[in-house]
Amino acid sequence: MANFISNWSSKAESLPEDYVVPTKLRPGTPAPIFKDIPVIDLGGDDRVGIVQKVLKAARDFGMFQVINHGISESLMFDTVRVFKEFFGMPVEEKEKVLLEDYWRLLFSDFKYWKDTLHIPCDLRSQTQTWSEKPQKYREIIEPYIIEVRKLGMRILDLIYDGLNFSKKDSNDETTQALLINHYPVCPDPSLALGACHHCDPHILTLLQQDVYGLQLLKDGEWFGIEPIPNAFVINTGILLEIISNGILKSAMHRAITNSTSSRTSIVTFIGSNPERTIEPSSSLVSPQTPPLFKSFKCKDFHEIFFSKTVDYEATMEHFKL
Ligand SMILES: O=C(O)CCC(=O)C(=O)O
Ligand SMILES: [Fe+2]
Numbered sequence: 001m002a003n004f005i006s007n008w009s010s011k012a013e014s015l016p017e018d019y020v021v022p023t024k025l026r027p028g029t030p031a032p033i034f035k036d037i038p039v040i041d042l043g044g045d046d047r048v049g050i051v052q053k054v055l056k057a058a059r060d061f062g063m064f065q066v067i068n069h070g071i072s073e074s075l076m077f078d079t080v081r082v083f084k085e086f087f088g089m090p091v092e093e094k095e096k097v098l099l100e101d102y103w104r105l106l107f108s109d110f111k112y113w114k115d116t117l118h119i120p121c122d123l124r125s126q127t128q129t130w131s132e133k134p135q136k137y138r139e140i141i142e143p144y145i146i147e148v149r150k151l152g153m154r155i156l157d158l159i160y161d162g163l164n165f166s167k168k169d170s171n172d173e174t175t176q177a178l179l180i181n182h183y184p185v186c187p188d189p190s191l192a193l194g195a196c197h198h199c200d201p202h203i204l205t206l207l208q209q210d211v212y213g214l215q216l217l218k219d220g221e222w223f224g225i226e227p228i229p230n231a232f233v234i235n236t237g238i239l240l241e242i243i244s245n246g247i248l249k250s251a252m253h254r255a256i257t258n259s260t261s262s263r264t265s266i267v268t269f270i271g272s273n274p275e276r277t278i279e280p281s282s283s284l285v286s287p288q289t290p291p292l293f294k295s296f297k298c299k300d301f302h303e304i305f306f307s308k309t310v311d312y313e314a315t316m317e318h319f320k321l
Contacts, residue, residue: 002095004115006087006262009184019111021193027222027256031215034223037061039231042154043068054155055162062251063216063235065228066155071147073230078136079144080210083264085134087115087182097131108309113192113257119178121145141178145268148232149176152206152270155234159204163244166283174203175271182264183213186257194255194263199312201305202237202271209233211263217252225253238312239272239301242293242319245280252312274299293319 038057042050057064086094098117120126123142130138153174160168183194194213207214214225214233225233235251255265272278279295296319308314 001091002098002100004087004091004094004098004100005113006094006115006182006184007091009186012187015113015186015188015191019113020191021110021196025193025196026191027189027193027215031222031224031256033226034216034218037216037223037225038064039228040064040066041068042066042070047158051158051162054158058159058162058234058236058240058248061216061218062249063225063233063253065225065231065233066151067228067231069151069232071151071232075140075144075147076208076230078140079266080208080264082134082137082140083117083180083182083266084262086117086131086137086180087264089133093131093133097129108196112194112196113186114181114183114194114255116182117180119145119180121149121176121178144266145176145178148206148268149270151232152176152204152268155206156204156270159236159240159248163247163281164283165281167281173273173276175269175273177202177269177271179267179269180264181255181267182262183255183257184262186259189257189259192257194257195253196310197252197254198310199241199250199252200235200237200269201239201302201310201315202269203239203243204270205233205235205237206268206270207233207235208266209263210265211258211261213255213258213263214265215254215256217254222254237269237271238305238315239278239298242278243281245284245289246292247284250312272298274302291321294321 040053186192209227215222216225236248238250240248241250276298277295278298280291280293285291304318305315
């Protein structure tokens, strides 16, 4: 039977040995909350003003929050509720769709303090792979996937307008994936990690969080990103860094655990089709601003990224010109 943390963590009095993170990767002293992170109101008619704010936030921080984004509070609430219910189900139900140690497949000598559910998002062909429980699960996540994709494409459009792109990603060129990270109450957060520091290997990430845990590395220091009710945290991925010819930097982030309440993050990745060529946009390349990165197929990028154990620097070294 699969061994999900969410099924035994409430009985754990101390952190099991295999979840103890090497000293240099531990969370360390509590990170200050990042008060300066931009919170951008997407409502209203001032599109030019919104484009400027989004571009500045993406450029300065690689991460920002959006409010008044058009996705209803009730859909966000129902979605987090149904995923919490999902993680509360018995192992026999969860193991039909949940992979044990999902993150461990990517790294490492130690385990992360979380269970992760991956949901394929192609509504034409993949909904049959979804869990049938809890009740209304499918009914809730389908509109969530549709709405968050729309929001992702809208934010991308704002960013591309800010960068004066002549050609933008079409809906068909982009992919979508949904990851649900469930971090149970942890017996010793100082020795554990929910997610190691990384940059997302996609274009754009939209994250819904209920409890504090996400941190951003800014100028060599970790800062906490406080949950704002009904907001999405947006961060730029490595593909966008490359497409923007380095104007935008991907956001280095991680997730810590806590000892008082469980945390669920619902993470949507807007990525690129595997066959698509990724390269600095021609509108940003000139004799004065030569391309900083090679041109490559997206699927080759992912192969390198995972072969370099998700290490940002090593991955970029490979693609830099
Ligand atoms: O749970 C979080 O706040 C971060 C999760 C994350 O970075 C990821 O799934 O890529
Ligand atoms: Fe991430």
